[in-house]
Amino acid sequence: xxxxxxxxxxxxxxxxxxxxxxxxxxxxxxxxxxxxxxxxxxxxxxxxxxxxxxxxxxxxxxxxxxxxxxxxxxxxxxxxxxxxxxxxxxxxxxxxxxxxxxxxxxxxxxxxxxxxxxxxxxxxx
Amino acid sequence: xxxxxxxxxxxxxxxxxxxxxxxxxxxxxxxxxxxxxxxxxxxxxxxxxxxxxxxxxxxxxxxxxxxxxxxxxxxxxxxxxxxxxxxxxxxxxxxxxxxxxxxxxxxxxxxxxxxxxxxxxxxxxxxxxxxxxxxxxxxxxxxxxxxxxxxxxxxxxxxxxxxxxxxxxxxxxxxxxxxxxxxxxxxxxxxxxxxxxxxxxxxxxxxxxxxxxxxxxxxxxxxxxxxxxxxxxxxxxxxxxxxxxxxxxxxxxxxxxxxxxxxxxxxxxxxx
Numbered sequence: 001x002x003x004x005x006x007x008x009x010x011x012x013x014x015x016x017x018x019x020x021x022x023x024x025x026x027x028x029x030x031x032x033x034x035x036x037x038x039x040x041x042x043x044x045x046x047x048x049x050x051x052x053x054x055x056x057x058x059x060x061x062x063x064x065x066x067x068x069x070x071x072x073x074x075x076x077x078x079x080x081x082x083x084x085x086x087x088x089x090x091x092x093x094x095x096x097x098x099x100x101x102x103x104x105x106x107x108x109x110x111x112x113x114x115x116x117x118x119x120x121x122x123x124x125x
Numbered sequence: 126x127x128x129x130x131x132x133x134x135x136x137x138x139x140x141x142x143x144x145x146x147x148x149x150x151x152x153x154x155x156x157x158x159x160x161x162x163x164x165x166x167x168x169x170x171x172x173x174x175x176x177x178x179x180x181x182x183x184x185x186x187x188x189x190x191x192x193x194x195x196x197x198x199x200x201x202x203x204x205x206x207x208x209x210x211x212x213x214x215x216x217x218x219x220x221x222x223x224x225x226x227x228x229x230x231x232x233x234x235x236x237x238x239x240x241x242x243x244x245x246x247x248x249x250x251x252x253x254x255x256x257x258x259x260x261x262x263x264x265x266x267x268x269x270x271x272x273x274x275x276x277x278x279x280x281x282x283x284x285x286x287x288x289x290x291x292x293x294x295x296x297x298x299x300x301x302x303x304x305x306x307x308x309x310x311x312x313x314x315x316x317x318x319x320x321x322x323x324x325x326x327x328x329x330x331x332x333x334x335x336x337x338x339x340x341x342x343x344x345x346x347x348x349x350x351x352x353x354x355x356x357x358x359x360x361x362x363x364x365x366x367x368x369x370x371x372x373x374x375x376x377x378x379x380x381x382x383x384x385x386x387x388x389x390x391x392x393x394x395x396x397x
Contacts, residue, residue: 040316
């Protein structure tokens with residue numbers, strides 16, 4: 001279920017993008033699932049088509065969904081690939097940490113700082 | 126539901142509508158849910174639409190009978206051509222009338238939705254397979270195909286009166302088929318109006334019930350009585366009665382073996 005709260009300080013497109021991204025990442029929406037059309041979802045949620053279009057565009061840029069022409073928008077397998085890349089990068093990072101002798105708490109702080117920096121520069125946040 | 130249990134309501138919602146919404150919720154296994162003005166408004170609009178649609182279809186059957194009888198007395202080719210033209214106009218009027226009723230329901234829904242501070246929707250498209258289901262879709266198509274084949278069978282007869290009656294039946298069947306398609310399209314495409322999981326479940330229940338209601342072929346069963354029945358040979362009337370009995374049995378079996386609308390809706394909402 002997607003809920004858009006008009007009283008929320010978060011813009012509607014971000015509410016929509018965030019909820020869809022979360023449901024794709026936790027597999028509530030499986031790979032290959034067909035999403036409603038932009039017009040249809042806009043009518044269902046009482047939003048402008050541009051707002052839904054912007055959320056879909058950002059999800060597409062993040063590799064979470066793909067648009068196959070007139071067939072519509074589908075949950076992309078690329079989201080799963082992205083997760084796999086992240087796991088691979090984490091394993092490499094863990095190996096570097098072990099080789100240079102940094103303790104676990106500091107390694108986590110380094111990651112948290114990097115993530116905070118990444119979120120701060122991310123255009124969709 | 127007793128009045129003291131009813132919530133604070135929008136003054137435009139009648140207490141009777143709210144009570145009926147409570148009964149409707151209980152009938153669909155949502156006994157712990159309080160009826161809201163949104164649900165009461167939407168259900169009341171659907172009840173009125175259903176009544177008006179039934180009246181419209183009854184008027185259509187009467188119009189088919191009158192058109193058929195009006196040309197039977199004179200029996201000339203030109204009067205029959207005119208009556209077929211009138212019948213075509215009646216079919217167009219029926220489709221238009223049903224479309225206007227659907228538009229009215231859509232407007233009521235839009236107004237109700239505009240007053241909600243939150244809106245909820247499914248992240249996945251609800252297709253006809255979910256809302257109507259394969260068995261009912263196949264049943265509707267088969268029923269129409271069977272009725273068309275039987276009507277075309279009368280066209281092969283030598284008797285011009287029987288052939289005329291068959292043309293009247295075919296035009297009527299085409300009209301009913303178009304109305305069914307228009308109504309199903311409305312059921313499948315009109316926007317969701319919900320603000321939480323319960324109202325989303327209620328929305329799906331309404332869709333499933335509307336779709337099931339639209340595909341019950343009562344008009345198909347009754348149309349030949351106003352045309353072909355009086356002119357066709359005995360074998361045709363027997364074939365039609367067998368057709369009705371078989372389709373009633375098929376519908377009863379489908380009803381018994383498919384999930385209830387509330388179960389379908391809960392499954393859809395909880396899965397997404």
